[in-house]
Amino acid sequence: DGEFSAKRASTALPRCLLLPLADNKQKTDRVLVRVQDLIPEKADQLIWLRARVHTSRAKGKQCFLVLRQQQFNLQALVAVGDRASKQMVKFAANITKESIVDVEAFVRTVEQKIESCSQQDVELHIERIFVISQAEPRLPLQLEDAVRPDGDGEEEGRATVNQDTKLDNRVIDLRTTTSQAIFRLQSGVCQLFRDTLTEKGFVEIQTPKIISAASEGGANVFTVSYFKTSAYLAQSPQLYKQMCICGDFEKVFCVGPVFRAEDSNTHRHLTEFVGLDIEMAFSYHYHEVIDSITDTMVRIFKGLRDNFQTEIQTVNKQFPSEPFKFLEPTLRLEYTEAVAMLHEAGVEMGDEEDLSTPNEKLLGRLVKEKYDTDFYVLDKYPLAVRPFYTMPDPNNPKYSNSYDMFMRGEEILSGAQRVHDAQLLTDRANHHQIDLEKIKAYIDSFRYGAPPHGGGGIGLERVCMLYLGLHNIRQTSMFPRDPKRLTP
């Protein structure tokens, strides 16, 4: 019925209707309230609300609905009487789950708390109900199944939803309290990261993602058709961050996608993830860089703890984990100390060997036992296991001025002081057998005066996963990309 308008709806019959699509021919002054604002103080007010039908259940001459907005929900009632016909109750009972409705209703206090809803002290007595958008009757997954903790379902014969089904139907899965909480917290991480660095005098930069040469040796890089030639997707913004340092921005950060063509099908690898990147000139010692980064991380941890407790608790309901612990100042261990701890725990490995993933995890547990922290820095990696642009340790050429940072035993940042001298950089690239022609623009950046500098790149999804104690990075990527998943 193309003639139906919002104005008519507010003054005349009908009391229930499947609303036509283009219901915005005229503007209206009607105000929609929010579910979380429906508290006993609003009792007996007549309000308009737009929400999803979370559940609907007919019972004789009544229909009980649970109406939902994000993590908030409340009970609503259509009962046959002065204001509602039998037909209207039937209409309400037939509205499919996840449909979006507009209701005009009186707010009424209830005698017994409604334990199953976020608004436990009031319910709505519906006067009119209109369907704004109708959901198909068969949902690919049920929201209550998608938030059930693993294991809980099995005992009671109730279903849980496997991860691929969730990801295949992400638009529905995103509506769950768990997903809403995860991605609100992720938004918070980005904001805390930027606000902290902006306050410290860092400048935000935008770096290109399409690049002409695969910088780090050419492995694990995606190729792009670029008009009549080929290009690559940037594996990190590091070279561009460094050019900004050579360009006198002194301290820079960027937030953006990073691409890795690794055929790794693990719980912690994605082919596209969001990098939180930092680069800064320092005065005398690269530990100034480490201090800036750890201070930023601590500000993030505190911000999450202080401002996202609801989100943390919500995620914990489905995925229980210990609160995230950190120290001030941040614990910094040298690589040789870490190897000694592992040796003591019975691990056989060489002093200049890289850490395997299981050894990183074990080290995380040893550090947690000894220092009671889920966050620490491992400093002075062996030079041989780091990229060519890493500054060697001036006191010991077998080691380097480089570091990783760990949360709950998994790496979230890799960083280093960079070689800022074109000649040394050339020598190091030759040592790594890298084609100098391909990195000419990069090396040339250091020919016209470059300050000592360092930085690092943080994986956003890893930070969120590990802070919340989750076990799969696909839970903290809205639309994850891995070797087997490109859609939705």
Add this chain to the structure above:
Amino acid sequence: DGEFSAKRASTALPRCLLLPLADNKQKTDRVLVRVQDLIPEKADQLIWLRARVHTSRAKGKQCFLVLRQQQFNLQALVAVGDRASKQMVKFAANITKESIVDVEAFVRTVEQKIESCSQQDVELHIERIFVISQAEPRLPLQLEDAVRPDGDGEEEGRATVNQDTKLDNRVIDLRTTTSQAIFRLQSGVCQLFRDTLTEKGFVEIQTPKIISAASEGGANVFTVSYFKTSAYLAQSPQLYKQMCICGDFEKVFCVGPVFRAEDSNTHRHLTEFVGLDIEMAFSYHYHEVIDSITDTMVRIFKGLRDNFQTEIQTVNKQFPSEPFKFLEPTLRLEYTEAVAMLHEAGVEMGDEEDLSTPNEKLLGRLVKEKYDTDFYVLDKYPLAVRPFYTMPDPNNPKYSNSYDMFMRGEEILSGAQRVHDAQLLTDRANHHQIDLEKIKAYIDSFRYGAPPHGGGGIGLERVCMLYLGLHNIRQTSMFPRDPKRLTP
């Protein structure tokens, strides 16, 4: 001399030295001051400063240096006497431009203002000078040439630098006062955009850039090799923003790269640019979306005007332009009004024809004359010239609930109310002859209840270019990508 350390430098000879690279074996408490803090109140203090050698000029037994940090600089002097040998003056005179030096010096007030420097009331009397990083003697461009206004050079026989030379040597060009100002202002645009939206309750999202299907018909899209298959680079985050709306985030924004494989070599096209994207559910009318976006833009304009005046003035020195004008509330014209204005100005075009670039520009001038604003919204575009997912105007099926926004007569945003009904979306896609199989995931997103919603995408580089009255988008992209430029 690998044995040289910072500690020794501060207590003993020598007084001038080319410092070895890895000069951070030990930590030091020495504090480096900033050039902008060197004011008469600091007179007669002995300070340490790290800066670039902007110029150096020997004159008898003296050497005058101009030392620079970003947009700040000051004069420094090495004179033969008690504290400096003839050799040291010679050493100072031979330091190449753009080298980075550490100096220990006394701050001295000057009798006559030094007009050529930002610090006009003081100079430094150098006690010791060390070269931290040596620039090659031959610079590919001179900073003073790179900031000279077009035309100024010609008359006096002085050089200007063409844009390709600047871009080829971006690390040097970024050091100019103009570039420093442009990219600090750009950083400000991003921050103002996000802060405004966060305050309005928007959630920041991260959307994938590698996608499985070219959403908008397949034209102008870059192809990526993705393991054993092919993928594409996202031409906009729009589909993902919309999925977030269907996923109940209600109001979302994102900042990230957008890729367009258009072989357009114009002053305003890039193949990769930064999109500032907004999407939101609205209550009753899509003008709620327009109001949110224009309010955000106005907040950006005011923030730039109030907090980036130094940057604006700096850019204006090289590229003069009129201050950017805007109205509150923002001017909104309907497409038919615009066509009438163009008709009146003698342009021949049909009512449902799209605006050509020259007509957009002309319209901008007509609007400026009539309303005195550099920013306005053009609403209700003909349906035929908009993408398939655009909501038709319920009052007139030839038009649509869509809009563009313009700054100084050039488009900076394109947006619309989106079709939120799977059936209508299917019909519209069929009408546009789009392969339904390829957009199945997108259409399916609307099958389980979707609120009315709309949004738009803003080009960051265009906003910066047009706000500053610049004439080429490559000036506001740090490392621009166009069909002919992939490097640096």
